[in-house]
Amino acid sequence: MSRFARAAARLRRIGVTPGAPFGGATATYLTVNGYRPAHLGAAFAAGIIVAAGLAAACLTATDRWIATSEDRVIVRGVHAAGIDVASLSSADLAARLSYTPDEGRALVDATEGGRRRLSVDLADWLLTLPPDRRRDAARWLMSTATVIRNSPEKTAFVEATAKLDDPTAKTVIDAGADIGALLRRLAELSANDRALVIRAGWPIRPADDDRARLWAIVNTPDFPVGDLVPALSELARVHPERLVAVRKYIADGSGLPACRPVACTPMPCVSPWRDGYLCPPGHLKTVGPPLCVPMPRPTGRSQGQ
Amino acid sequence: MSKHKFKSLIITLEGKGGVGKSMISQIAVETARGPDGLAQVRVIDSDVNNSSMAQIYPDAAFAAIRDANDAAEAVGTLLLAMRDIASGVVDSAIWDTAAGTEDIIRAKVLDQIVLRARKENVNIVVLRPITTSVLVQQSAIDFAAAARERGIAVVFVRNSGQGRADKYFADWHSHAERLALMPPAVEVVLPDLGCWVADEASALRLSLADIAQGRFDHLGPQARTFAETKFTPGIQLFVADWLQMRCQEFGDAIAQAIANITHAKTKAQSK
Numbered sequence: 001m002s003r004f005a006r007a008a009a010r011l012r013r014i015g016v017t018p019g020a021p022f023g024g025a026t027a028t029y030l031t032v033n034g035y036r037p038a039h040l041g042a043a044f045a046a047g048i049i050v051a052a053g054l055a056a057a058c059l060t061a062t063d064r065w066i067a068t069s070e071d072r073v074i075v076r077g078v079h080a081a082g083i084d085v086a087s088l089s090s091a092d093l094a095a096r097l098s099y100t101p102d103e104g105r106a107l108v109d110a111t112e113g114g115r116r117r118l119s120v121d122l123a124d125w126l127l128t129l130p131p132d133r134r135r136d137a138a139r140w141l142m143s144t145a146t147v148i149r150n151s152p153e154k155t156a157f158v159e160a161t162a163k164l165d166d167p168t169a170k171t172v173i174d175a176g177a178d179i180g181a182l183l184r185r186l187a188e189l190s191a192n193d194r195a196l197v198i199r200a201g202w203p204i205r206p207a208d209d210d211r212a213r214l215w216a217i218v219n220t221p222d223f224p225v226g227d228l229v230p231a232l233s234e235l236a237r238v239h240p241e242r243l244v245a246v247r248k249y250i251a252d253g254s255g256l257p258a259c260r261p262v263a264c265t266p267m268p269c270v271s272p273w274r275d276g277y278l279c280p281p282g283h284l285k286t287v288g289p290p291l292c293v294p295m296p297r298p299t300g301r302s303q304g305q
Numbered sequence: 306m307s308k309h310k311f312k313s314l315i316i317t318l319e320g321k322g323g324v325g326k327s328m329i330s331q332i333a334v335e336t337a338r339g340p341d342g343l344a345q346v347r348v349i350d351s352d353v354n355n356s357s358m359a360q361i362y363p364d365a366a367f368a369a370i371r372d373a374n375d376a377a378e379a380v381g382t383l384l385l386a387m388r389d390i391a392s393g394v395v396d397s398a399i400w401d402t403a404a405g406t407e408d409i410i411r412a413k414v415l416d417q418i419v420l421r422a423r424k425e426n427v428n429i430v431v432l433r434p435i436t437t438s439v440l441v442q443q444s445a446i447d448f449a450a451a452a453r454e455r456g457i458a459v460v461f462v463r464n465s466g467q468g469r470a471d472k473y474f475a476d477w478h479s480h481a482e483r484l485a486l487m488p489p490a491v492e493v494v495l496p497d498l499g500c501w502v503a504d505e506a507s508a509l510r511l512s513l514a515d516i517a518q519g520r521f522d523h524l525g526p527q528a529r530t531f532a533e534t535k536f537t538p539g540i541q542l543f544v545a546d547w548l549q550m551r552c553q554e555f556g557d558a559i560a561q562a563i564a565n566i567t568h569a570k571t572k573a574q575s576k
Contacts, residue, residue, distance in 0.1 A: 002340035002552065007518045008545040011538050018546060019539030 310344070311337055311397045311559060313428035313458075314387055314418065318448070321441050322404030324434035325464040325495065327357045328503060330401035332495075333432060334362065335514050336552040336559070337397040342514070347386045347398035351379060351406065358401045361512040370406045376413035383418050391425035407444070411451075419455050428458060428563050435463040435492075437473040442480065449486045456570050458562035460555075461492040489565035493558040498547060505535050517545035 001009070315337065317330040330348075337346045348365035350358040359365040366386070368379035386398035402410060422429045431452060433445040449459040461483075463474065477483065483490075498513075506516055509524065509532055519541050521532040536544075 002549055003342050004335075004514070004517050004545045004549040004552065005340075008542055008549065011542040011545070014538075016538040016542050018543040019537055019541075 310339075311428065311430070311563065312390055312426075313337075313430050313559070313563065314383065314390065314398045314400065314422065315430045315432065315559065316400045316402060317432045317434070318402050318407055318410065319434045319441060320405060320407035320444065321436075321438065324436050324438075324441060325462075325466065326404070326434055327352070327401055327507075328498075329432050329434055329462050329464075329495065330358055330399055331361065331513055332548070332551045332555050333399045333559075334358075335512075335548060336555045337399060339396075344397070345395040347389065347395045349382060349386060349398060349400040352401060352403040357507055360510045368400075370403065370409055370414075372409065376409055380414050380417050383414070384421050387418065387421050387425050387427045390427045411448075415455070415457075419457065423456070428567075429456075430458040430460065430559055430562060432460050432462050434495075435461050435474075435477065437469050439476070442477050442483075446480065446482045446486065449490045450482070453486065453489060453566070453569065456566055458559070458566040459486075459490040460558045460562045461487075461490060462495050463492060464495045466495065466497040489562065489569050491558045491562040491565065493554050495551070496547070498544075502536075502540065502544065505532075511536075513544055513548050516541055517548045 315333050317326045317333065319326060334346055334348055335342075338344050348358055348362040349368050350365045351368050351370050352358070359367055366382055368382040369375050370379050383398075383400065386395070386400075389395045390398060419429060421427075431448070433448060435442055435445055445461060449461070452459050463477070465471070502516070503513075505511075506513060509528055511521070511524075511532065515521070516536050519536075519538075521529045521536075524532055
């Protein structure tokens with residue numbers, strides 16, 4: 001942790017909130033180039049994971065969980081997906097997001113003009129890929145750059161993608177992860193928050209079969225990821241220590257003693273946001289239309305810890 | 306916070322005044338000092354009329370350049386700094402140049418330090434402030450084109466403070482020559498710090514790092530009271546967050562610019 005981060009943490013521990021040298025506007029995050037004010041990167045990453053986890057749903061009774069309790073929502077989500085908590089690099093996080101096949105095609109023969117717009121490392125990386133996979137990826141990267149309006153952030157942004165190492169990039173391409181959606185969302189953040197997202201490192205590692213199921217679910221066009229992000233962002237911004245508690249709870253079951261899992265009972269499955277409605281045994285709730293899908297098979301980790 | 310070790314002479318250079326050179330130099334110093342602030346950094350101030358860096362960093366070396374006759378002394382200071390970088394006495398050196406001296410520096414100083422940099426295997430990185438001035442922008446582009454030929458890494462620092470909204474940089478964003486220079490040049494944005502924080506810090510001879518860490522003990526009683534009143538814990542926290550992010554972004558940008566120019570030099574040599 002840097003000396004400035006330590007100074008900031010010390011002040012936050014004693015209850016200080018960031019000042020406002022901008023005439024009353026919140027100064028926690030600056031608006032740069034018209035990008036809207038920030039959400040913490042970790043909250044964004046958490047939102048994606050939570051949404052994915054909730055889509056795979058859980059066995060615990062909703063009447064035990066208060067919908068407004070973001071902590072329990074997060075915990076329930078990641079456990080529901082059978083996700084094992086482990087250290088995960090920021091690059092791995094990107095690699096585990098889903099993608100739609102239309103967006104995630106392979107990489108390009110970078111044109112001379114295109115190569116100038118990309119960092120040297122990324123251009124070279126493109127050229128290491130099979131020729132039949134390069135074209136679409138470079139086109140997609142350039143279209144992503146266009147999304148952020150050819151601003152200087154584009155350069156830093158494309159350079160950030162260049163930091164994905166080869167194995168991770170291969171995982172991304174082979175498994176069809178949705179870098180497109182992640183990067184478009186990153187493009188909406190300020191430069192400050194984008195750096196936070198890159199360094200988020202939210203500690204999850206889904207099992208392979210669960211990952212495949214999650215990807216299938218979150219790839220539905222109307223998957224309402226966006227609804228979760230603001231609520232979780234607010235949590236992360238106002239009470240970052242709560243995210244810490246959530247992580248600890250996921251890791252060893254401590255820290256959230258009020259959360260007691262209850263087994264599902266056979267009931268019709270409707271929206272998971274409404275208390276009192278449960279899925280039938282062996283089924284999971286999904287976000288969006290009231291559907292139930294079969295659970296993934298157990299991964300060896302107890303549900304609802 | 307930047308984790309990079311640069312082994313570089315980092316120069317903030319722009320002929321026009323009031324573009325944020327000293328602010329940018331200050332961020333470069335804190336970036337080069339590393340997360341713990343323990344890396345040894347040589348600060349060199351050339352701003353005779355406004356030696357803000359020397360006021361903030363008392364150990365700063367001073368290399369005045371008023372005219373071409375001063376250039377020799379300045380070159381000596383820079384060569385010494387590069388020797389110390391090469392031998393590990395310091396990790397990096399930050400040179401805050403003065404307004405109105407760019408022409409002299411490019412004519413009398415740059416080539417000499419480039420030669421020494423090649424010999425000592427030290428990087429040269431130039432931070433070019435970018436404002437809404439077309440003249441400043443074109444000057445930066447012209448410099449970057451020349452710098453590429455000399456193996457000098459360039460980072461454009463787009464200063465978005467003091468009301469410089471993104472819309473005023475529309476031409477800069479679409480400038481074909483700029484796009485053609487990136488890479489190897491890199492760009493980073495310097496967001497607004499607030500209209501009075503930098504002014505008061507400068508008046509009190511406080512660095513942004515001092516404010517971020519609440520270090521006012523070295524001030525006189527009256528100044529200290531004033532500083533503690535103005536730079537409340539909330540402002541300290543804001544500056545700490547702001548400086549943390551700037552160091553990270555500047556560090557990444559400088560490292561990338563060095564990597565880019567190194568790659569370009571290697572490619573040119575292999576042809």
